[in-house]
Amino acid sequence: MQHLSAINDFVIRFANVNGTGSASANALFAKAIFRMGIPVTPKNIFPSNIQGLPTWYEVRVSEKGYLGRREGIDFMVCMNPQSMPKDIASVKPGGYFLYDSTKTLHREFIREDIHYLGIPLMTICLREYTDPRQRQLFKNIIYVGALSALLEIEFPVLETLLAELFRGKEKLIAPNVKALQLGIQYIHENFEYPLNIRLERRDLVGNRILVDGNSACGLGAVYAGATVAAWYPITPSTSVVEAFSEYAEQFRTDPETGKKNFAIVQAEDELAAIGMVIGANWNGARSFTATSGPGVSLMAEFLGLAYFAEIPTVLIDVQRAGPSTGMPTRTQQADIIAAAYASHGDTRHVLLFPSTPKECFDDVVVAFDLAERLQTPVIVMTDLDLGMNDHLTAPFEWDDTRTYDRGKVLHAADLENITKFGRYLEVDGDGITYRTYPGTHASKGAYVTRGTSHDEYAGYTEDSGTYTRNMDRLLKKWETAKSIVPAPEVRQAPKANECGMIFFGTSIYSSEEAMDLLAAQDLHLDSLRLRSFPFPESVEQFIADHELIFVIEQNRDAQMRSLLINELGVAPQKMIPVLNYDGTPITADTIIKQITKNFATV
């Protein structure tokens, strides 16, 4: 039988039952590989369920540093009888299947082309532990121990991680170390080890960190000076505000009085959450909310008000698979059109597309500056894959000389020097007008904010000319936005060519991998990674410079392609969609297949 053979290049998948404590054991496994200096990408594939349903954890190890999902399972750790038939079928020929051999595998589960590694986990647990919960939890650690022997994870690395994990609860360290040893011992006594697919220490991680995008967003909001967060729980965005809360408690609580320099409200729904954010920003506090697709729909009416009344608003949309409840625990980039044009009437919103947790942090900070500079909603478009999975990413950076851009705000002293304040009166030629915070000055600067048509002095009007003038000024502001939003990242292939690819967000990982693999087949593509909407001029230029553009995205309807065609007036024929919308992160394989298919016909 074939033996898969690879150093630092394989995919291992864990099949578990939701709610059995497997998550921390699996995370321990992934983190150990990271600590050995090897690039690693763990992904949760989980159901919308708290306990009982199958859940998977997939870890890709890639010496070359590819961090996207890869198809084909080299090693399956199956701890869930429920999903076993499917799990066995998913292993690549020559791959490995580790299972609990306390009960003999039924003949129908035997494949001739894969290797079975049976460990009587439940028997070991029954022998070693009396407490049922311990039997359950340590079973997970025992298989991590077994894997460490099979794949050559350095034992001291695991020991160090356990010590860090149980800091403050030191008495838990020894039993966990013992559980690891039980797994190692069983492998040593029963199998040949290590396997041909295994790990070897490298120095390929550098100073990178392992963190999820939602934590990075929450931390970014703390650094951006957000003081008011309002939210309604929704998967997969919930942990954004939880992270904000945790970091704000740490950094913004007065150690003596316990008073907090922030306020978090769990709202009654998404409508209220965005209303609170708008109210706080109107009143001069930096405020944000985080949600997912259904929440964006509910917030749409308020986003129109914020656009028209020109109130800074920051919203983080952690996209999931829709429509409706869709697959709430699966990933997609499917809110592009809904977010770009959210609300009734003529509205357009600034969108940012982070690709990594580092960019989540940066983009959230930038979002607050842009929202206040442009006095408009800014939506940070992440997704479940980025938000809820750990990613290997560049470390967070902060320049202590950096100052927040609070935009055009007139304070009491400024108002003293003005004869007549006009909230919507354009004076600088960039479409952006001056605002005042409530309570600033006894007799100057007050006005009524409204979603109804207003003149330059914020007075209510239904005069056609005034309305049109205002709408045109908002367009001018949109033009200003193009020059200050983050610029796209363009990569020129070493050979000149007529084809380009456009991608954004989490598609970066597989797109870059696909680019390398295509280049190896002598198919060279230039690439542009979108970072924002409105599209800066360089996007138009990139499209104009190429005959054919592949637009890679994770939704069914090629939403970004539509947005590009609509906003830039591009001929649709030259824009070829490359899509994945099955709820799992796009793979390089998918991209290559869809691109090369086109080349065959070109």
Added chain:
Amino acid sequence: MTYTRPRFRNPHLPVNKIGYTQKDYDGALSTLCAGCGHDSISGAIVQACYELSIEPHRVAKMSGIGCSSKTPAYFLSNSHGFNSVHGRMPSVATGAYLANRDLVYFGVSGDGDTASIGMGQFVHAIRRNLNMVYVVMNNGCYGLTKGQDSATADAGSKSKSGHTNPFQAIDLPGLALELGASFVARSFSGDKTQLVPLLKAALAHPGFAFIDVISPCVTFNNNPGSTKSYDYVREHIEATATVDFVPIKSEITTQYEAGSTKEIALHDESMIRLHKVAADWDPQDRNSAMNALHHARTKGEILTGLIYIDESLQNLHEVLNTASEPLNTLEQKVLCPGLKALEEINAELR
């Protein structure tokens, strides 16, 4: 259009303690129908703020959508206003209040805005005990869309077009009481002597102060058979007590018969003084207040005046334990943890 009032100043107008005349509390000219109850309420708000010597620019006027929600333009033109989205004023007010705890938040809503589309936000604003005044200008109908019944229209009430409302009314003070509101009152736009002291008490109250003000719609709901017409309300009104609001350290001049007066000290040392107090009603006892409301309803009376007050309930800032200075005044150096802290976070993530 917004029509601003001419600003001719009579130098002999009386001024309040902070040197403002009542005219300094005016707003733009109203564009509501002549005789609209809402305009009387705006007038009462002007008078209450003037008499309390509130600096106009320290007030934030919050509203939703509807005839009532237009009124913030018609009082206190030196205050910022926010005419937001239908039924969503409470959330906008919540955010604004969290951003700056030092302003006076004055919310105006209508029966459609509060009892229908905004019901969810209304009940949650009560739950959170925002420090704000929340006035519902209640006329039992949708004025701007020409007279449809609202959820506060009484069952059996007849509209101008002759249609009889078949549905039970939502009684907002009863609901607010049930939800634990810390200040509940009802009044009538046609009774300024009651409304002004109630507004002052509401402004002095350190939590969510709710006043349901019956405010007849002269155009669509002032006809015979309507239970929200001027005539009907005048005939059926019954007060819990006569209300005086006594500002901080003011001398009490009016004298009442012993035994019929109740004084409620507010925590800023001002005082609500009630006299001709209804029998079997204690405004500091929720059950008693609830009974008084039910009792009046059974008798077909509209109970007005202060219904319930609880000065002890913690407001949202107290619950969240936020900094005593307004959050919107905190500077970057206080808010941003800086590079060193970030490097420590990076180290923890390796």
